[in-house]
Amino acid sequence: MTSKIIGVGNYIPSETITNVFFEEHHFLDERGVTLKQNNETIAVKLKEITGIEERRYANKNQTASDLAFIAAQRAIENAGIDPETLDYIIFAHNFGDVKHDTIQSDMVPSLASRVKHLLQIKNNFCVAYDLLFGCPGWVEGVIQANAFIKAGIAKRCLVIGAETLSRVVDMHDRDTMIYADGAGAAILEIHNGEEGLKSHLSASYTLTEKDYLFFGKSYNTESCPDVKYIKMIGRKIYEFALSNVPTAMKKCFDESGYDIKDLSKIIIHQANEKMDEAIVKRFFDLYNVPMPKDIMPMVIEKLGNSSVATIPSLLAMIMNNELCDHEIKKGDVVLFASVGAGMNINAIVYQF
Template identity: 30%
Template sequence: MNPPSSPSAQAVSGTRYARITGTGSHLPPRRLSNADMAALLAERGLETSDEWIVERTGIRARHFAADGVNASDLALPAAQAALQAAGRTADDVDLIIVATSTPDMVFPSTACILQHKLGANGCAAFDLQAVCSGFVYALTVADSMIRAGAAKCALVVGAEVFSRILDFNDRTTCVLFGDGAGAVVLEASSEPGILATDLHADGKHVGILCVPGTVSGGSVLGDPLLKMDGQAVFKLAVGVLESAARTVLEKAGRTEADLDWLIPHQANIRIMQGTAKKLKMPLDKLVVTVDEHGNTSAASVPLALDSAVRSGRVKRGDTVMLEGVGGGFTWGAVLLDF
């Protein structure tokens, strides 16, 4: 992938847009099939099966990071692949945003740690926390900063090591999540790329998906493992994803018929298919990676996007809808011409 124009050219171009010029992703090598998870849970006296997991979620496998591998370690190869695809180097980057709920440290940000590993020192770098909606939020922030002239070449990353916060005594949640990272390079352009965005949150739903713990005085207070009311999340997700999708289409002056691809948060195949049906999209235009990746939270949308780009499905000129929904409760959508 090559950028539509040089970032420096935008100073004289008129209307300023932001366009994705490269994508990348990375999964840790350790792959656990549903059979592997069933064996792991059996050691704890819990019963599950491939059939049980697939029927409820569509998930067949996920990847777990090795001990000592952090979110920034997964983010680095994803970022490097995106830069290579865009024909850029770390020296070209003037903004780094990492969406993550599983940072390397309390502080500094994972974005600053990634910045050092990339050798992109000096540019603005920060983390964004919106859980599974994180990448959609981060892409929206980067788009706004580019349009405002505060950045020309942004590296936007979603990176998670959710295996560190799973309760392996709860078969209803631990089988759902995996680790991974995805990244895009977003550049200033004279041609429209990101067409419209829409972000929301409703804090009254905090309790349906959360990790209710914190660090204080050198100890963990509360419970540091993921808790989820799956039924409540499912009911809320389908409605808000449809609403956000229709909002960005309206903002951009487009209709469902203009969509070439739908890339939603990869959490549950039934939620994803339900959203596609509400938008009257054929299921072969729905990008699905949840079967092999599980739910990788903020990494799921860029992982799926990169998979679709590198497989040749998503091509230049295609109109793509990205959607996220997650704890907070947060949700949002981005409509773009790729």
């Protein structure tokens, strides 16, 4: 017995933010000193390192749970199910609902409860809860849903990943340019056939790595020190990811029982194009085989890094034939992998 994805959906906000948007920003370093590079050069470097040219922001009247509701609706429609038959709604996020032009996060009631309400589900035994696990949150939600299904306490689960990172960024930090908003969702169902989740792995590195991603004060020393924004130590994250993610991916893939030649796609968290390519190359190096062409779909160039939403959004785009260079066919073996705040890593091997 395992779980099978029977429906997918996403919501990509309509507001496109190009790198030109940041031309008038006053970027500072962590000491509050103006960066020596001009903003045009910073944007060029950003494109070279991360691949990002554009990102999407939610409309001013939308919050993370609003985006999630739309993605959930689409996944339910795609699956062709009655939402009353859902046993669990698992909502992965990290910052809750943050209204435009405010600084307060709202997580009570849970965002999962809000989505359940918006879906107008009457079934009181459909359990709705939130999951905070950094960028790997959606993948972890899938792992938890699979555990519920295999344990016999659920037959059908909705797993959502949604975030509005544009509401929690420091406008004086050049890392602001990386982040984006979005939502993705999938329906998992009990299954006894060949398709489904074959293996999974999760890990939390907290001894010395805990604060590589954190909530910190603005680089503008004149700003209120009590207001916190998403911050990261980019070099540390890059080194951590390259050292640990490929080996975790290999361990997960080896446990699936498949041969590396069977692997059709790797859907990896869209964090940084250069970093993701290096991770996947190192993964194949562990098998002493070259990285296949078109093994790793990337949409970060146009959508940016929307944290927990990147993997389910990308999966929905592929399944809905929205990426001309990528497709997933029946029987394809796909490896999902993510890394993020915690520092957390996880992976899944899935046969479609």
